[in-house]
Amino acid sequence: MTLHRRTLLGGIGISALAVPVARAQSAAFRFGLAMPLTGGQATYGQDQVKAAQWAIEDINNAGGINGKPLAAIVLDTQADAQTGIQAATRLASVEKVPAFVTAWSEVVKAVAPIANDSKVVELSVGANSADIAKLGDYVYTTFPLAAVDITAVARYAATTMDKQRAAVLYINNETGTVAAQIYRDVFTKAGGKVVAYEAYDPKATDWTGTLLKVRMALPDIIHIQGLVADTPQVIAQMRQLGISQPISSYSAIYNPKLIQQLGPAANNVIATSLAPGVDNSPAVKAYVERWTKEVGREPNGLPYTQYLYDAPYLVAAVFKSLDDKKIPITGENFRKEMLAIRTFDLPLTGKLTFADDHTVSKRVYLMRVTDGAWTQLAVVD
Amino acid sequence: MFSLPILAQIMWTSLATSTCSVLFALAFALVLKVNRVFNFAQAAMMTVGFYAAFTVVGLANGPAWLGFAAAIVASVAMAILLEIFGFRVLRRRRASSMFVFIFALVVSELVAYLVMLVFGTWPATIFPSLFWPVTLVGPVAVSQWDVPALAATIVAVAAVFGFLRYSRAGQFMIAVADNPDLAEFYGIAKDRIHLITMIVAGLLTGLAMFLYGSRAQVQPMASIELLLFAIAATIIGGIGNLGGTVLTAVVLGIVQNASVLFIPSEWQGFLLYIFLFLAIVFFPKGIRLPERRLTRTAPAPSLIADEPEGA
Numbered sequence: 001m002t003l004h005r006r007t008l009l010g011g012i013g014i015s016a017l018a019v020p021v022a023r024a025q026s027a028a029f030r031f032g033l034a035m036p037l038t039g040g041q042a043t044y045g046q047d048q049v050k051a052a053q054w055a056i057e058d059i060n061n062a063g064g065i066n067g068k069p070l071a072a073i074v075l076d077t078q079a080d081a082q083t084g085i086q087a088a089t090r091l092a093s094v095e096k097v098p099a100f101v102t103a104w105s106e107v108v109k110a111v112a113p114i115a116n117d118s119k120v121v122e123l124s125v126g127a128n129s130a131d132i133a134k135l136g137d138y139v140y141t142t143f144p145l146a147a148v149d150i151t152a153v154a155r156y157a158a159t160t161m162d163k164q165r166a167a168v169l170y171i172n173n174e175t176g177t178v179a180a181q182i183y184r185d186v187f188t189k190a191g192g193k194v195v196a197y198e199a200y201d202p203k204a205t206d207w208t209g210t211l212l213k214v215r216m217a218l219p220d221i222i223h224i225q226g227l228v229a230d231t232p233q234v235i236a237q238m239r240q241l242g243i244s245q246p247i248s249s250y251s252a253i254y255n256p257k258l259i260q261q262l263g264p265a266a267n268n269v270i271a272t273s274l275a276p277g278v279d280n281s282p283a284v285k286a287y288v289e290r291w292t293k294e295v296g297r298e299p300n301g302l303p304y305t306q307y308l309y310d311a312p313y314l315v316a317a318v319f320k321s322l323d324d325k326k327i328p329i330t331g332e333n334f335r336k337e338m339l340a341i342r343t344f345d346l347p348l349t350g351k352l353t354f355a356d357d358h359t360v361s362k363r364v365y366l367m368r369v370t371d372g373a374w375t376q377l378a379v380v381d
Numbered sequence: 382m383f384s385l386p387i388l389a390q391i392m393w394t395s396l397a398t399s400t401c402s403v404l405f406a407l408a409f410a411l412v413l414k415v416n417r418v419f420n421f422a423q424a425a426m427m428t429v430g431f432y433a434a435f436t437v438v439g440l441a442n443g444p445a446w447l448g449f450a451a452a453i454v455a456s457v458a459m460a461i462l463l464e465i466f467g468f469r470v471l472r473r474r475r476a477s478s479m480f481v482f483i484f485a486l487v488v489s490e491l492v493a494y495l496v497m498l499v500f501g502t503w504p505a506t507i508f509p510s511l512f513w514p515v516t517l518v519g520p521v522a523v524s525q526w527d528v529p530a531l532a533a534t535i536v537a538v539a540a541v542f543g544f545l546r547y548s549r550a551g552q553f554m555i556a557v558a559d560n561p562d563l564a565e566f567y568g569i570a571k572d573r574i575h576l577i578t579m580i581v582a583g584l585l586t587g588l589a590m591f592l593y594g595s596r597a598q599v600q601p602m603a604s605i606e607l608l609l610f611a612i613a614a615t616i617i618g619g620i621g622n623l624g625g626t627v628l629t630a631v632v633l634g635i636v637q638n639a640s641v642l643f644i645p646s647e648w649q650g651f652l653l654y655i656f657l658f659l660a661i662v663f664f665p666k667g668i669r670l671p672e673r674r675l676t677r678t679a680p681a682p683s684l685i686a687d688e689p690e691g692a
Binding site for chain 2: 038039041042043046172198199200201202203204205206208209210212213216228229230232233236239240241242260261262263264265300
């Protein structure tokens with residue numbers, strides 16, 4: 001019953017949130033942007049859409065694509081597969097865009113058949129499930145999949161940090177289980193031993209039993225593969241139970257709020273970032289300053305918003321190339337041209353090259369909380 | 382694996398964290414017992430209670446006591462609104478219990494969406510920090526949240542049972558729970574008793590959400606999930622049996638936490654539903670302990686039959 005009602009609300013949301021401006025601009029190059037604007041993940045989704053819209057503004061202010069504007073049809077997915085399917089169907093069948101950007105593994109997978117059947121390019125920007133590499137001819141990711149940063153953090157723990165015994169604690173959903181397996185395999189292959197491997201329920205609010213099991217295993221390092229809502233609570237409870245070992249996780253917890261929530265308990269927490277930070281790139285520094293100036297805060301999930309900011313630049317580059325060659329704008333042509341270009345130089349995340357398996361590889365920035373601030377621990381290529 | 386310190390830690394932390402569940406379950410069970418309503422809209426009371434405290438403390442940097450007061454006031458206000466403009470109206474229209482249940486469900490989702498529009502979906506806590514300092518008592522880590530939460534819960538539960546047993550209004554609540562028509566025949570104003578019941582539920586909910594939100598992150602939809610545990614405790618504990626509900630909430634919390642020592646931890650959440658399934662199939666009236674209640678007997682509202690309430 002809940003699903004149906006949410007689906008209905010999602011459908012209403014889709015109708016309301018479609019950007020009619022794009023249709024009025026018949027000369028514009030249009031692409032789809034299907035992201036969560038409502039629901040549990042909207043905090044991230046809204047900031048990511050804002051980043052993409054800023055990029056479109058910047059592209060258009062710089063003259064657009066051969067003098068024509070770039071426009072996005074923005075639809076709500078609620079990070080929900082069912083609502084995502086409605087959004088993708090509308091983009092492919094009604095709006096007839098040649099490409100659309102979406103995120104969240106569940107949605108990316110659910111809409112892949114629509115992209116393949118309609119021959120519309122689906123660009124996954126932010127989802128990291130390993131399965132995304134195998135979703136079909138028209139599905140590509142501009143965001144490194146889980147294997148990239150989890151491999152980096154596991155190998156770094158076993159080799160550079162010289163940790164011999166790791167505990168892996170993961171949320172029992174697809175994101176958690178796949179990434180946990182990658183960590184276990186890489187850590188073991190690098191010579192370490194996984195002494196505890198524990199899942200927890202996504203609805204859990206107390207982790208005492210599981211954490212005590214981890215404590216009994218006497219690990220040197222603990223890797224947590226959770227979500228932004230539960231990971232800080234797990235870490236807080238871990239520290240309260242006297243578990244003081246270094247903790248590693250992934251990009252979801254790379255956020256200033258974690259430090260605010262945990263105080264001194266956040267020290268020695270390691271996270272990953274798949275995009276350069278303010279210390280690595282003047283463009284990123286200017287981008288963060290823009291957020292502070294215009295919105296009054298840093299974006300939620302900074303690296304993800306960087307990828308969303310860059311996505312319209314990638315789309316615009318393909319449109320420009322097609323327009324230069326006077327090739328009709330269709331999904332098939334968009335895909336062919338994107339693969340012909342293959343390497344894109346993007347403003348906030350740097351160079352991107354599509355591999356044959358539809359994925360990309362990026363540098364991994366390991367960030368650690370030291371004295372109440374995120375500091376760069378290492379850069380792993 | 383079964384060392385005493387481990388078991389002692391699990392028992393203590395589970396007991397402490399079950400405090401919120403106990404209060405949620407007691408509020409839910411009380412409304413079900415007296416008003417005969419599956420008050421799924423309790424999630425709305427929980428949501429507004431939390432976000433009122435969050436506004437006062439988390440956003441406006443107000444003192445904790447003011448945040449607590451805000452949680453109580455908001456939850457009680459929501460309870461009063463629900464009763465006067467929702468349940469009372471439906472009762473007068475002789476709406477079926479299924480219709481009332483659907484209304485409550487819609488209210489809980491509506492409030493969650495409204496709160497989402499106002500506060501966004503980022504998980505929030507009443508206090509900026511989730512971390513509570515810990516003192517070691519022997520081998521057991523006791524956080525500074527644990528003892529006040531336990532004390533507040535014990536006082537609240539005792540107050541509710543005392544209210545039901547010794548106050549005039551409490552005795553009327555039991556009478557209405559026993560037989561609403563007979564109670565009315567004897568001059569008890571049913572509407573007033575229903576309102577008082579909702580107010581008591583609002584007080585419990587406000588307290589519980591303040592406790593919960595001071596140690597865990599809350600999203601607008603979180604209350605709906607939290608309520609499922611309360612519903613499970615109410616059903617397993619025996620519908621209409623407040624003591625059983627309280628006891629079940631504590632035991633379920635401990636069993637869930639301790640279970641990871643015996644079963645894979647991914648089965649931990651599943652366990653609740655196994656208990657719930659077994660209780661509904663084999664003990665539809667709940668698992669009854671030997672009779673020695675703090676309150677007088679009241680017939681349990683049926684889970685199955687759609688009992689229209691008499692005038």
